[in-house]
C-alpha cells in the first residue's frame with residue numbers, strides 16, 4: 681500500500697473538520713488540521729502534503745490568499761477549495777488563485793472523496809505504478825519529462841500544479857487533436873457529472889501564463905474556436 685497520503689484540512693468550523701477527519705482517516709489518509717488561514721499557510725508549506733482542503737472564509741487570512749501565497753512561493757501541492765454554494769464567483773476566484781479544483785458546501789462525503797481522489801498528488805515514486813518510462817518531449821523551448829514531472833522552458837524549471845501538469849500531459853498524448861472542454865473535464869478532472877467548464881478555461885489560462893512566451897498569442901496550448909483546445913508542438 682505504501683506510505684499513507686497526507687491531507688491538510690484548513691477549516692475554521694470544528695464540526696466540518698471533525699467529519700472530514702473521520703471520513704478521510706476511514707479511507708486510510710493521514711490528516712492534519714489548521715483552524716485559521718495563517719496556520720493553514722504555515723502548515724501548507726510542509727512538503728510531505730499530498731493535498732490541501734482549503735476553506736474560503738477563514739480567520740486571519742482567507743483561503744484565496746493562502747492559496748495564492750503558496751503558489752507564489754512555488755508550492756505545487758494539489759489544492760481543493762471548499763466554497764459556499766451561494767458564492768458563485770468563489771469558484772473562479774479560487775481557480776484564479778491557483779487552486780486545482782473546488783467543492784461547494786454543503787457536500788456529500790461521496791462527492792468529497794471523488795474530488796480528493798481525482799486531485800491527489802501522484803508522486804514520481806508512486807508505489808504499485810508499473811508504468812514504463814516515457815521519453816522526454818521537446819516542444820519549442822519547452823522540455824517535458826513525464827516521468828519526473830519536470831517541465832522546463834528555455835532550461836528554466838516551470839512550476840506547474842498537479843492539474844496543470846495533468847492537463848499538459850493529456851494534451852501531449854495526442855498533439856494536434858482538439859478536445860472539447862467537456863472531454864477535458866471528464867478525462868483530466870475525472871468528473872463523471874457535469875462540472876463547471878470555467879475550471880477548464882481558468883486552468884488553460886494559468887498553464888498558458890506559465891508555458892507560453894505571450895499567453896495572449898499562444899503557440900502550444902491552442903484554442904480551436906467554438907470547439908475546444910489542442911496542443912501544438914512546433
Ligand code: CA
Pocket residue numbers: 691692693735736737738
Ligand atoms: Ca469558514
